[in-house]
Amino acid sequence: MFDGYDSCSEDTSSSSSSDESEEEVAPLPSSLPIIKNNGQVYTYPDGKSGMATCEMCGMVGVRDAFYSKTKRFCSVSCSRSYSSNSKKASILARLQGKPPTKKAKVLQKQPLMAKLAAYAQYQATLQNPTKTKAAVPVEGFSWGSYINSNSFTAAPVTCFKHAPMGTCWGDIAEGVRVEVPNTDCSLPTKVFWIAGIVKLAGYNALLRYEGFENDTSLDFWCNVCGSDIHPVGWCATSGKPLVPPRTIQHKYTNWKAFLVKRLTGAKTLPPDFSQKVSESMQYPFKTSMRVEVVDKTHLCRTRVAVVESVIGGRLRLVYEESEDKTDDFWCHMYSPLIHHIGWSRSIGHRFKRADITKKQDGHFDAPPHLFMKVKEVDAAGEWFKEGMKLEAIDPLNLSAICVATIRKVLADGYLMIGIDGSEAADGSDWFCYHATSPSIFPVGFCEINMIELTPPRGYAKLPFKWFDYLRETDSIAAPVKLFNKEVPNHGFQVGMKLEAVDLMEPRLVCVATVTRIIHRLLRIHFDGWEDEYDQWVDCESPDLYPVGWCQLTGYQLQPPAPQTTRDSQSSSSKQKKKAKSQQYKGHKKMTSLQLKEELLDGEEYSFLQGASDQESNGSASYYIKQEP
DSSP states (O other), rough: OOSSSSOOOOOOOOOSSSSTTTOOOOOOOOOOOOOEETTTEOOOOOEEEEEEEOTOOOOOGGGGGSSSTTTOOOSHHHHHHTTTTTHHHHHHHHHHTOSSSTTTTTHHHHHHHHHHHHHHHHHHHHGGGGGGOOOOOTTTTHHHHHHHHTOOEOGGGGOTSSSSTTTTTTOOTTTTTEOOOOOOOOOOOOOEEEEEEEEETTEEEEEEEOOOOOOOTTTTTEETTTTTEEETTHHHTTOOOOOOGGGGGOOOOOHHHHHHHHHTOOOOOTTTTHHHHHHHHHSSOOOEEEEEEEEEEEEEEEEEEEEEEEEETTTEEEEEEEEOOOSEEETTTTTTTTOOTTTTHHHTTOOOOOOOOSOOTOEOOOOOGOOOOOOOOOSSSSSSTTTTTTEEEEEEEEEEEEEEEEEEEOOEEEEEEEEEOOTTTTTOOOEEEEETTTTTTTTHHHTTTTTEOOTTTTSSSSSHHHHHHHHHEEETBBOOSSSSSOOOOOOOOOOOOEEOTTTTTTTTTTEEEEEEEEEEEEEEEEESSHHHHGGGEEETTTEOOOTHHHHHHHHOOOOOOHHHHHHHHHHHHHHHHHHHHHHHHHSSOOHHHHHHHHHHHHOOOOOOOOOOSSSSSSOOOOOOOOOO
């Protein structure tokens, strides 16, 4: 029935090798696949040990070539690295179904360990149901097809430290082998086969079954963190059959030898990969927690909101006074827009008191330690002062970096910023940025980095020159040394695909592209929309996610606008996009397109020497000296 598999009903015996004399190998039932596994050690049907997986690095190789008598590691360095954390080693050993001592008999422990491993996996699934949630269907859009047809490149998972597995992705790359369901099979039961990663795109991997060589006919995309992707050896541990795809069953008569040859020296997922995925998708924020969040209708103040739901670390917050729970706001749990209860009072920020005098039943304040910590600053010496000029991303038009003014200095390094020429008389559109925020810049930042600076609305003396403007307004520029100059090694490159929040309507996560990189600042373009709706976002923003994040978490992904919409319905698309921004952030400030055209046509730039789109991640001197 398995066409080429050897029978598994033969009696097994311990190997005569002295290196293997410390373990007794259990007889293998005939219902199991041709390669059985005791812990991570493969056993052939003739009873002799064949392949092993290194418990430290995941390398698969011939068992006899492995280090030490137990053959648990491929090298001395892996053995030492593993033993440096004995507690972790002990836990992993139990999870992998290994006997507690070298002398323990596998014959007695094997059935129990297999059950325990299966039960542990089942418990992890129960504790984190979103991990196995079916992909959210997006009619007419597939990341795999989108990337394949256009030869796109996606930003790697390691670029997103806040995303699941962002800090423990490891060496997952092209060539890694995994065990996946075999869909090219007519058997009534679910069977598996080994596949190799051909291409990675965020969490998604293009896989090809072992034995297909250069044949791409059955290649398929899947989410590496999904419930059907397992490290090599999982089937043997779990008692699942390995069956070659029907299309290639005729190619080999000895599949055992084929697998030994192909898996020797190959890498697979860590044994505890699914556990790490589950742990990385546990979020500390819970429903009914109370927080302070920016008031979307008056950006200068905060309000109390209650966590209504948590999806992939994103919070749907309902303002406490909303009786029908429709007045909501979406943000990530690490967003700088949310704070613990009492934060506004502690720093002197404006706060809207609710009509509700006491907490509703079941609501409780989120602990302060759950919120993202800002870097401590020393405001005792030279510091920001009211009236100082700077450049800032307009929170109501994230595609623009504007001339701005510090309107108020708060405690703990926080500043209230106003956009020159478009401020409300009551200051209701001032916005709170921390002094270390990557969204504020010293005077001249845009000029040195060849970014269009949006001048104050109504300012007639164009092209805009900072020196003239400071003299006319009798103002001074904020000192360059007070700004955040750190540029992390983020890994983004121009052209990379990702999933990004439309911050003008933050409940939407869209297909997006990195179109410019200015050190740590990224220009995010939403595929299918006009460039004027691009947004400047920091490289460490919690509103950026790897390709496949929506599928993994069960969040709805917004696909690119179709070509017909881009060509024939441009005006209606603009109206729709503008309506979104009005709904979520108050009225979006409209920049003058005529003003932009005048700037582009009439301005003779005299930039200082410097690079514009810095694809290298290192820091650079991108702040110009202020003119006297």
